[in-house]
Ligand SMILES: [Zn+2]
């Protein structure tokens with residue numbers, strides 16, 4: 001047993017009161033103040049020996065009282081750090097400090113933190129507070145602190161499972177439950193004799209379809225025996241059905257990055273609201289969303305963690321949206337490595353570095369194929385697309401017009417915002433319909449963005465998200481004010497394909513004026529209002545029955561998307577150091593997945609397949 005091995009290494013006077021698991025980490029609680037403050041070298045030695053993450057914390061009986069601790073923190077941390085909240089988690093002997101400038105709480109080579117630790121015996125944990133206030137981040141963080149007792153039990157039980165005896169990995173199988181030969185409801189089940197893991201669990205969004213749900217009724221799948229869920233990113237086609245699992249009794253962990261946890265909760269809550277507005281029955285209630293947050297385990301990019309006795313997970317940057325990741329799963333001891341790319345952008349954009357490819361080993365890759373069918377006019381580079389967009393906006397503004405950019409709440413909106421923040425343009429930029437909230441979440445996670453954006457925020461003090469031209473629209477009253485004010489402005493609003501959302505109100509208001517402009521920056525699906533307008537329709541009938549005559553200029557800018565184009569997908573594969581043995585294409589329509597698999601086979605001479613939903617592939 002790992003715990004016995006650690007015990008053997010500890011000195012008699014360590015006065016350890018408890019050794020517990022926190023997921024894959026091992027925590028020692030000590031009653032000795034001396035051991036607590038002087039054990040660093042010893043623990044490093046043990047970590048090297050047992051190769052597991054170990055942390056020492058004070059037993060709750062020896063920590064300083066909270067009043068006094070607050071006083072000490074206020075004394076040692078400079079006011080410029082911008083401390084927003086301080087939470088105590090007595091069960092973990094942790095004090096969680098939310099600050100606008102975490103670096104100043106940590107201090108030079110961590111000295112401020114060390115001094116808090118030595119003076120209070122609490123273990124400080126620092127989180128970045130968003131510069132724009134976000135009710136959502138606040139309530140998620142509050143919920144996690146409130147539930148510490150449950151979290152401690154849950155994490156310990158999870159650790160017991162992770163550290164239980166491993167079985168021989170005789171076989172590895174992958175079953176497609178959604179997103180094979182289609183886009184939407186991404187979901188697959190990865191199994192070994194010992195472990196069952198779900199990779200994403202999404203829904204089909206946008207258009208009405210009767211197959212909106214992954215095949216969770218497949219014989220292969222059972223909520224009760226599921227060990228873990230890995231979520232690559234927040235878009236609902238990957239995250240939308242995760243609360244459903246919790247609503248129906250799943251109580252295991254959900255692994256994702258911290259921004260993915262926040263943004264997916266926001267999108268799931270929005271899904272509930274849309275269902276309510278449209279009088280549809282949702283697949284779950286807010287309870288399911290809450291349970292998912294309660295069971296979430298946060299991983300940073302590159303952080304390796306055991307998720308079962310025979311699987312080890314690492315998330316890496318996918319370049320797609322905030323917090324998006326590709327999942328690398330190491331199965332058995334050196335036996336097999338699987339990369340699930342999730343949605344990837346293999347091009348450095350203003351906001352993100354291109355997707356990670358520096359894997360030591362990958363026997364199989366599950367590759368997204370959104371543009372796997374070749375490029376039809378999507379060859380525009382990101383930079384050219386940006387130039388084009390600025391050109392259009394300036395043209396409309398110069399003639400005294402207003403610009404409407406319909407956009408999804410996450411991703412494209414922030415791409416446009418960060419672009420305009422670095423563009424000379426003397427007009428207000430209005431953000432409507434959840435875009436403000438998702439933008440607020442971005443301000444808490446600069447570490448997850450490109451070096452360029454980090455440099456702006458952390459070194460140049462020019463946060464593109466708090467540009468004074470940006471104005472969030474929070475109420476109908478504010479919206480009316482913008483509608484009635486006919487002065488030049490840029491309006492970024494949901495929904496992205498003009499299927500409902502405040503964008504419709506702006507469209508009604510702006511459509512008649514030829515000097516105004518409507519610019520599409522995202523994909524417009526067949527059957528949507530956006531697509532009809534893109535095709536040149538001038539007489540538009542809205543769902544409300546209202547007719548509008550479209551005289552405003554309509555433009556489309558391609559290339560700003562979060563997916564790799566055809567060439568980028570191939571270049572992405574070329575960058576792998578070791579040739580994989582098997583490529584599985586998914587997340588693309590029938591033609592795209594098949595065509596991409598065919599091309600890869602021809603170019604790389606490796607087995608490439610485009611399975612259908614419900615097919616099972618034996619990886620080993
Ligand atoms: Zn996505």
Ligand SMILES: [Zn+2]
Nearest residue numbers: 235237238343
């Ligand atoms: Zn997707």
